[in-house]
Amino acid sequence: MPQERKVNGVNVDQLFKTIELVKGQPEIARFKFRAKNNWVGGTHNRATVKDFYGALQEDDSRALMIFEIDEPPVLCGLNLGANPVEYLLVALSGCLTTSMVAHAAARGIELKKVESRYEGELDLQGFLGISEKVPVGYKEIRVYFKIEADISDEQKEELIKMAQKYSPVFNSIAKPVPVSVALDKESIL
Amino acid sequence: MPQERKVNGVNVDQLFKTIELVKGQPEIARFKFRAKNNWVGGTHNRATVKDFYGALQEDDSRALMIFEIDEPPVLCGLNLGANPVEYLLVALSGCLTTSMVAHAAARGIELKKVESRYEGELDLQGFLGISEKVPVGYKEIRVYFKIEADISDEQKEELIKMAQKYSPVFNSIAKPVPVSVALDKESIL
Numbered sequence: 001m002p003q004e005r006k007v008n009g010v011n012v013d014q015l016f017k018t019i020e021l022v023k024g025q026p027e028i029a030r031f032k033f034r035a036k037n038n039w040v041g042g043t044h045n046r047a048t049v050k051d052f053y054g055a056l057q058e059d060d061s062r063a064l065m066i067f068e069i070d071e072p073p074v075l076c077g078l079n080l081g082a083n084p085v086e087y088l089l090v091a092l093s094g095c096l097t098t099s100m101v102a103h104a105a106a107r108g109i110e111l112k113k114v115e116s117r118y119e120g121e122l123d124l125q126g127f128l129g130i131s132e133k134v135p136v137g138y139k140e141i142r143v144y145f146k147i148e149a150d151i152s153d154e155q156k157e158e159l160i161k162m163a164q165k166y167s168p169v170f171n172s173i174a175k176p177v178p179v180s181v182a183l184d185k186e187s188i189l
Numbered sequence: 190m191p192q193e194r195k196v197n198g199v200n201v202d203q204l205f206k207t208i209e210l211v212k213g214q215p216e217i218a219r220f221k222f223r224a225k226n227n228w229v230g231g232t233h234n235r236a237t238v239k240d241f242y243g244a245l246q247e248d249d250s251r252a253l254m255i256f257e258i259d260e261p262p263v264l265c266g267l268n269l270g271a272n273p274v275e276y277l278l279v280a281l282s283g284c285l286t287t288s289m290v291a292h293a294a295a296r297g298i299e300l301k302k303v304e305s306r307y308e309g310e311l312d313l314q315g316f317l318g319i320s321e322k323v324p325v326g327y328k329e330i331r332v333y334f335k336i337e338a339d340i341s342d343e344q345k346e347e348l349i350k351m352a353q354k355y356s357p358v359f360n361s362i363a364k365p366v367p368v369s370v371a372l373d374k375e376s377i378l
Binding site: 006008009010011014015018019022023026029030031032033034035036037038039041042043044045047049052054055059061062065067069071072074075076079081082083084085086087088089090091092093094095096097098099101102103111113114115116117118119120121122123124125126127128129130131135136137138139140141142143144145146147148153156157160163164165166167168169170171172173174175176177178179180181182183184185186187 | 195197198199200203204207208211212215218219220221222223224225226227228230231232233234236238241243244248250251254256258260261263264265268270271272273274275276277278279280281282283284285286287288290291292300302303304305306307308309310311312313314315316317318319320324325326327328329330331332333334335336337342345346349352353354355356357358359360361362363364365366367368369370371372373374375376377
Protein backbone atom coordinates (compact mmCIF):
# COMPACT_ATOMS: atom_id res chain seq x y z
CA MET A 1 0.00 0.00 0.00
CA PRO A 2 1.42 3.42 -0.90
CA GLN A 3 1.75 5.87 1.99
CA GLU A 4 -0.73 8.74 2.05
CA ARG A 5 0.75 11.98 0.74
CA LYS A 6 0.87 14.91 3.13
CA VAL A 7 1.72 18.48 2.13
CA ASN A 8 1.74 21.18 4.82
CA GLY A 9 0.39 18.53 7.19
CA VAL A 10 -2.72 18.18 5.02
CA ASN A 11 -3.51 14.71 3.74
CA VAL A 12 -3.86 15.63 0.09
CA ASP A 13 -4.89 12.12 -0.92
CA GLN A 14 -7.87 12.41 1.46
CA LEU A 15 -8.55 15.92 0.12
CA PHE A 16 -8.59 14.84 -3.53
CA LYS A 17 -10.64 11.73 -2.70
CA THR A 18 -13.17 13.95 -0.91
CA ILE A 19 -13.37 16.26 -3.94
CA GLU A 20 -14.06 13.29 -6.24
CA LEU A 21 -16.72 11.91 -3.85
CA VAL A 22 -18.43 15.32 -3.62
CA LYS A 23 -18.46 15.68 -7.41
CA GLY A 24 -20.43 12.43 -7.60
CA GLN A 25 -22.70 13.17 -4.62
CA PRO A 26 -22.86 16.91 -3.76
CA GLU A 27 -24.91 16.28 -0.57
CA ILE A 28 -21.68 15.06 1.10
CA ALA A 29 -20.48 18.69 1.11
CA ARG A 30 -23.54 20.05 2.94
CA PHE A 31 -22.54 20.82 6.51
CA LYS A 32 -24.42 22.32 9.45
CA PHE A 33 -22.27 23.90 12.15
CA ARG A 34 -23.69 24.83 15.53
CA ALA A 35 -23.09 26.74 18.73
CA LYS A 36 -25.04 27.46 21.91
CA ASN A 37 -24.84 30.43 24.23
CA ASN A 38 -25.82 31.01 27.85
CA TRP A 39 -25.87 34.46 29.36
CA VAL A 40 -23.93 34.51 32.67
CA GLY A 41 -24.44 38.14 33.75
CA GLY A 42 -23.70 41.62 32.45
CA THR A 43 -21.49 41.43 29.37
CA HIS A 44 -20.28 37.92 30.31
CA ASN A 45 -21.71 34.97 28.43
CA ARG A 46 -20.51 31.50 27.52
CA ALA A 47 -20.66 29.74 24.18
CA THR A 48 -20.29 26.01 23.58
CA VAL A 49 -19.52 24.02 20.45
CA LYS A 50 -19.88 20.26 20.10
CA ASP A 51 -21.93 18.52 17.41
CA PHE A 52 -22.21 19.18 13.68
CA TYR A 53 -23.77 17.57 10.65
CA GLY A 54 -21.68 16.76 7.60
CA ALA A 55 -20.70 14.04 5.13
CA LEU A 56 -24.28 12.73 5.41
CA GLN A 57 -24.24 12.16 9.17
CA GLU A 58 -24.47 13.75 12.59
CA ASP A 59 -21.16 13.91 14.48
CA ASP A 60 -21.40 14.19 18.25
CA SER A 61 -18.00 12.63 18.96
CA ARG A 62 -16.08 15.74 19.99
CA ALA A 63 -15.59 16.85 23.59
CA LEU A 64 -17.57 19.97 24.52
CA MET A 65 -15.62 23.16 23.75
CA ILE A 66 -16.33 26.17 25.96
CA PHE A 67 -15.69 29.84 25.13
CA GLU A 68 -15.91 32.64 27.69
CA ILE A 69 -17.02 35.94 26.20
CA ASP A 70 -16.81 39.28 27.99
CA GLU A 71 -15.87 42.92 27.49
CA PRO A 72 -13.02 44.96 28.98
CA PRO A 73 -13.91 47.36 31.82
CA VAL A 74 -14.10 50.35 29.44
CA LEU A 75 -17.02 48.52 27.81
CA CYS A 76 -18.75 47.62 31.10
CA GLY A 77 -17.15 44.16 31.43
CA LEU A 78 -14.70 42.35 33.69
CA ASN A 79 -12.23 40.92 31.15
CA LEU A 80 -13.52 37.37 31.64
CA GLY A 81 -12.92 36.55 27.98
CA ALA A 82 -12.30 38.03 24.55
CA ASN A 83 -15.20 40.08 23.27
CA PRO A 84 -17.52 39.08 20.41
CA VAL A 85 -15.88 41.26 17.75
CA GLU A 86 -12.48 39.82 18.73
CA TYR A 87 -13.88 36.28 18.30
CA LEU A 88 -14.91 37.36 14.81
CA LEU A 89 -11.27 38.20 14.03
CA VAL A 90 -10.20 34.84 15.54
CA ALA A 91 -12.65 33.10 13.19
CA LEU A 92 -11.39 35.06 10.20
CA SER A 93 -7.75 34.33 11.10
CA GLY A 94 -8.33 30.60 11.37
CA CYS A 95 -10.24 30.44 8.12
CA LEU A 96 -7.86 32.47 5.95
CA THR A 97 -4.93 30.46 7.33
CA THR A 98 -6.55 27.05 6.76
CA SER A 99 -7.78 28.05 3.30
CA MET A 100 -4.29 29.18 2.34
CA VAL A 101 -2.60 26.07 3.74
CA ALA A 102 -5.08 23.62 2.19
CA HIS A 103 -5.12 25.22 -1.24
CA ALA A 104 -1.33 25.51 -1.24
CA ALA A 105 -1.17 21.81 -0.31
CA ALA A 106 -3.52 20.89 -3.16
CA ARG A 107 -1.14 22.68 -5.57
CA GLY A 108 1.93 21.04 -4.01
CA ILE A 109 3.27 24.32 -2.56
CA GLU A 110 5.13 23.65 0.68
CA LEU A 111 4.87 26.33 3.36
CA LYS A 112 7.29 26.75 6.25
CA LYS A 113 5.61 29.41 8.37
CA VAL A 114 2.43 31.46 8.09
CA GLU A 115 1.68 34.34 10.44
CA SER A 116 -1.04 36.95 10.17
CA ARG A 117 -2.42 39.89 12.07
CA TYR A 118 -5.87 41.44 12.05
CA GLU A 119 -7.21 44.87 12.88
CA GLY A 120 -10.87 45.85 12.69
CA GLU A 121 -12.21 49.39 12.95
CA LEU A 122 -15.38 49.64 14.99
CA ASP A 123 -17.23 52.87 15.76
CA LEU A 124 -19.36 52.16 18.82
CA GLN A 125 -21.72 55.02 18.02
CA GLY A 126 -23.64 52.36 16.11
CA PHE A 127 -23.89 49.92 19.02
CA LEU A 128 -24.72 52.74 21.46
CA GLY A 129 -27.55 53.94 19.23
CA ILE A 130 -26.06 57.44 19.00
CA SER A 131 -25.78 57.65 15.22
CA GLU A 132 -27.64 55.86 12.45
CA LYS A 133 -24.98 57.05 10.00
CA VAL A 134 -22.05 54.92 11.15
CA PRO A 135 -22.14 51.16 10.46
CA VAL A 136 -23.04 49.06 13.52
CA GLY A 137 -20.63 46.36 12.36
CA TYR A 138 -16.95 46.64 11.53
CA LYS A 139 -16.28 49.61 9.24
CA GLU A 140 -13.22 47.86 7.84
CA ILE A 141 -10.94 44.91 8.62
CA ARG A 142 -7.29 44.86 7.57
CA VAL A 143 -5.23 41.67 7.42
CA TYR A 144 -1.47 41.26 6.92
CA PHE A 145 0.17 37.90 6.13
CA LYS A 146 3.79 36.87 6.52
CA ILE A 147 4.59 33.72 4.58
CA GLU A 148 7.84 31.78 4.75
CA ALA A 149 8.26 29.45 1.78
CA ASP A 150 10.64 28.89 -1.14
CA ILE A 151 8.40 30.79 -3.56
CA SER A 152 8.38 34.28 -5.07
CA ASP A 153 6.46 37.27 -3.69
CA GLU A 154 4.14 36.93 -6.69
CA GLN A 155 3.34 33.36 -5.68
CA LYS A 156 2.75 34.53 -2.09
CA GLU A 157 0.33 37.17 -3.40
CA GLU A 158 -1.39 34.38 -5.34
CA LEU A 159 -1.75 32.35 -2.11
CA ILE A 160 -3.35 35.38 -0.43
CA LYS A 161 -5.86 35.64 -3.29
CA MET A 162 -6.69 31.93 -2.98
CA ALA A 163 -7.15 32.23 0.78
CA GLN A 164 -9.74 34.97 0.24
CA LYS A 165 -11.45 33.21 -2.63
CA TYR A 166 -11.97 29.94 -0.76
CA SER A 167 -12.34 31.01 2.90
CA PRO A 168 -15.89 30.51 4.23
CA VAL A 169 -15.44 33.03 7.06
CA PHE A 170 -13.87 35.67 4.79
CA ASN A 171 -16.82 35.28 2.42
CA SER A 172 -19.32 35.36 5.33
CA ILE A 173 -17.92 38.76 6.38
CA ALA A 174 -17.04 40.37 3.04
CA LYS A 175 -20.41 39.34 1.56
CA PRO A 176 -23.84 39.48 3.22
CA VAL A 177 -25.20 36.28 4.80
CA PRO A 178 -28.92 35.92 5.64
CA VAL A 179 -29.23 35.57 9.43
CA SER A 180 -32.66 34.86 10.92
CA VAL A 181 -33.20 35.38 14.66
CA ALA A 182 -36.38 33.95 16.19
CA LEU A 183 -37.93 33.67 19.63
CA ASP A 184 -38.16 30.11 20.91
CA LYS A 185 -41.19 30.18 23.18
CA GLU A 186 -40.36 26.94 24.96
CA SER A 187 -39.38 27.64 28.54
CA ILE A 188 -35.83 27.25 29.82
CA LEU A 189 -35.44 24.13 31.98
CA MET B 190 -22.66 59.17 47.15
CA PRO B 191 -25.47 57.28 45.43
CA GLN B 192 -24.69 53.68 44.54
CA GLU B 193 -24.23 52.94 40.84
CA ARG B 194 -27.30 51.42 39.26
CA LYS B 195 -26.93 47.98 37.75
CA VAL B 196 -29.55 46.27 35.56
CA ASN B 197 -28.81 42.76 34.24
CA GLY B 198 -25.34 43.15 35.74
CA VAL B 199 -24.68 46.11 33.42
CA ASN B 200 -23.67 49.37 35.09
CA VAL B 201 -26.28 51.57 33.43
CA ASP B 202 -24.91 54.74 35.01
CA GLN B 203 -21.56 54.05 33.32
CA LEU B 204 -23.41 53.21 30.09
CA PHE B 205 -25.39 56.47 30.04
CA LYS B 206 -22.32 58.48 31.07
CA THR B 207 -20.40 56.90 28.16
CA ILE B 208 -23.21 57.79 25.75
CA GLU B 209 -23.13 61.44 26.89
CA LEU B 210 -19.32 61.56 26.62
CA VAL B 211 -19.40 60.10 23.10
CA LYS B 212 -22.07 62.60 22.00
CA GLY B 213 -19.68 65.39 22.96
CA GLN B 214 -16.55 63.71 21.57
CA PRO B 215 -17.33 60.98 18.99
CA GLU B 216 -13.66 59.89 18.75
CA ILE B 217 -14.11 58.16 22.13
CA ALA B 218 -16.26 55.57 20.35
CA ARG B 219 -13.64 54.65 17.74
CA PHE B 220 -12.17 51.27 18.63
CA LYS B 221 -9.62 49.04 16.94
CA PHE B 222 -9.79 45.35 17.84
CA ARG B 223 -6.99 42.97 16.97
CA ALA B 224 -5.97 39.33 16.69
CA LYS B 225 -2.90 37.43 15.55
CA ASN B 226 -2.63 33.96 14.09
CA ASN B 227 0.18 31.42 13.80
CA TRP B 228 -0.13 28.34 11.65
CA VAL B 229 0.84 25.22 13.61
CA GLY B 230 0.47 22.53 10.93
CA GLY B 231 -2.23 21.11 8.67
CA THR B 232 -5.61 22.57 9.63
CA HIS B 233 -4.37 23.46 13.12
CA ASN B 234 -3.59 27.10 13.86
CA ARG B 235 -3.58 29.30 16.92
CA ALA B 236 -5.05 32.77 17.36
CA THR B 237 -4.22 35.22 20.12
CA VAL B 238 -6.03 38.31 21.38
CA LYS B 239 -4.56 40.89 23.74
CA ASP B 240 -4.38 44.63 23.04
CA PHE B 241 -6.96 47.00 21.56
CA TYR B 242 -7.36 50.72 21.00
CA GLY B 243 -10.41 52.54 22.33
CA ALA B 244 -11.61 55.49 24.38
CA LEU B 245 -8.64 57.47 22.98
CA GLN B 246 -5.93 55.11 24.22
CA GLU B 247 -4.11 51.84 23.69
CA ASP B 248 -5.02 49.11 26.18
CA ASP B 249 -2.44 46.35 26.64
CA SER B 250 -3.52 45.43 30.17
CA ARG B 251 -5.25 42.12 29.47
CA ALA B 252 -3.60 38.73 29.79
CA LEU B 253 -2.95 37.01 26.45
CA MET B 254 -5.95 34.94 25.33
CA ILE B 255 -5.18 31.90 23.17
CA PHE B 256 -7.57 30.08 20.82
CA GLU B 257 -6.83 26.72 19.24
CA ILE B 258 -8.41 26.28 15.83
CA ASP B 259 -8.65 22.98 13.97
CA GLU B 260 -11.01 20.83 11.92
CA PRO B 261 -12.61 17.47 12.69
CA PRO B 262 -11.08 14.39 10.98
CA VAL B 263 -13.74 14.40 8.24
CA LEU B 264 -12.27 17.80 7.23
CA CYS B 265 -8.61 16.64 7.43
CA GLY B 266 -8.06 17.82 11.04
CA LEU B 267 -7.37 16.30 14.44
CA ASN B 268 -10.10 17.97 16.56
CA LEU B 269 -7.56 20.20 18.33
CA GLY B 270 -10.07 23.06 18.53
CA ALA B 271 -13.33 24.39 17.15
CA ASN B 272 -13.16 25.24 13.47
CA PRO B 273 -13.21 28.77 12.01
CA VAL B 274 -16.88 28.76 10.98
CA GLU B 275 -17.80 27.57 14.48
CA TYR B 276 -15.81 30.48 15.96
CA LEU B 277 -17.93 32.74 13.75
CA LEU B 278 -21.08 31.37 15.43
CA VAL B 279 -19.44 31.84 18.86
CA ALA B 280 -18.77 35.49 17.96
CA LEU B 281 -22.34 35.98 16.76
CA SER B 282 -23.75 34.35 19.89
CA GLY B 283 -21.76 36.56 22.23
CA CYS B 284 -22.66 39.71 20.36
CA LEU B 285 -26.41 39.13 20.03
CA THR B 286 -26.55 38.19 23.73
CA THR B 287 -24.57 41.21 24.94
CA SER B 288 -26.50 43.57 22.65
CA MET B 289 -29.79 42.23 23.98
CA VAL B 290 -28.70 42.39 27.62
CA ALA B 291 -27.21 45.89 27.39
CA HIS B 292 -30.10 47.42 25.47
CA ALA B 293 -32.62 45.76 27.80
CA ALA B 294 -30.66 47.20 30.75
CA ALA B 295 -30.71 50.68 29.21
CA ARG B 296 -34.52 50.41 29.01
CA GLY B 297 -34.80 49.06 32.57
CA ILE B 298 -35.94 45.60 31.45
CA GLU B 299 -34.69 42.94 33.86
CA LEU B 300 -33.78 39.58 32.36
CA LYS B 301 -33.53 36.32 34.30
CA LYS B 302 -32.10 33.92 31.74
CA VAL B 303 -31.08 34.17 28.10
CA GLU B 304 -30.16 31.11 26.06
CA SER B 305 -29.64 30.84 22.34
CA ARG B 306 -28.64 28.31 19.73
CA TYR B 307 -27.08 28.77 16.31
CA GLU B 308 -27.03 26.71 13.15
CA GLY B 309 -25.21 27.70 9.98
CA GLU B 310 -25.58 25.97 6.62
CA LEU B 311 -22.32 25.62 4.75
CA ASP B 312 -21.89 23.90 1.39
CA LEU B 313 -18.22 22.97 1.12
CA GLN B 314 -18.40 22.80 -2.67
CA GLY B 315 -17.40 26.47 -2.45
CA PHE B 316 -14.34 25.89 -0.26
CA LEU B 317 -13.30 22.85 -2.29
CA GLY B 318 -13.46 24.84 -5.52
CA ILE B 319 -15.93 22.38 -7.05
CA SER B 320 -18.71 24.82 -7.85
CA GLU B 321 -18.69 28.56 -8.43
CA LYS B 322 -22.48 28.58 -8.02
CA VAL B 323 -22.73 27.87 -4.30
CA PRO B 324 -21.66 30.59 -1.84
CA VAL B 325 -18.22 30.00 -0.29
CA GLY B 326 -19.48 31.46 3.01
CA TYR B 327 -22.47 30.44 5.08
CA LYS B 328 -25.58 30.06 2.93
CA GLU B 329 -27.77 30.90 5.90
CA ILE B 330 -27.53 31.17 9.69
CA ARG B 331 -30.53 30.53 11.95
CA VAL B 332 -30.69 31.68 15.56
CA TYR B 333 -33.24 30.80 18.26
CA PHE B 334 -33.48 32.68 21.57
CA LYS B 335 -35.11 31.59 24.81
CA ILE B 336 -35.68 34.51 27.17
CA GLU B 337 -36.86 34.25 30.76
CA ALA B 338 -38.20 37.57 32.05
CA ASP B 339 -41.45 39.03 33.40
CA ILE B 340 -42.39 40.52 30.04
CA SER B 341 -44.76 39.57 27.21
CA ASP B 342 -43.77 37.58 24.11
CA GLU B 343 -44.19 40.83 22.16
CA GLN B 344 -41.60 42.49 24.38
CA LYS B 345 -39.30 39.49 23.92
CA GLU B 346 -39.68 39.84 20.15
CA GLU B 347 -38.79 43.51 20.56
CA LEU B 348 -35.62 42.54 22.46
CA ILE B 349 -34.67 40.20 19.60
CA LYS B 350 -35.09 43.06 17.13
CA MET B 351 -32.90 45.33 19.27
CA ALA B 352 -30.22 42.66 19.56
CA GLN B 353 -30.01 42.45 15.77
CA LYS B 354 -30.16 46.20 15.26
CA TYR B 355 -27.29 46.99 17.63
CA SER B 356 -25.04 43.91 17.42
CA PRO B 357 -21.70 44.64 15.69
CA VAL B 358 -21.08 40.97 14.81
CA PHE B 359 -24.63 40.43 13.48
CA ASN B 360 -24.19 43.50 11.29
CA SER B 361 -20.70 42.36 10.19
CA ILE B 362 -22.21 39.08 8.94
CA ALA B 363 -25.63 40.17 7.66
CA LYS B 364 -24.08 43.15 5.81
CA PRO B 365 -20.86 43.23 3.78
CA VAL B 366 -17.69 44.50 5.49
CA PRO B 367 -14.63 45.56 3.44
CA VAL B 368 -11.77 43.19 4.30
CA SER B 369 -8.32 43.89 2.82
CA VAL B 370 -5.69 41.15 2.90
CA ALA B 371 -2.10 42.13 2.14
CA LEU B 372 1.30 40.45 2.03
CA ASP B 373 3.69 41.71 4.69
CA LYS B 374 7.09 41.23 3.10
CA GLU B 375 9.03 41.54 6.34
CA SER B 376 10.52 38.19 7.27
CA ILE B 377 9.28 36.15 10.22
CA LEU B 378 11.72 36.28 13.14
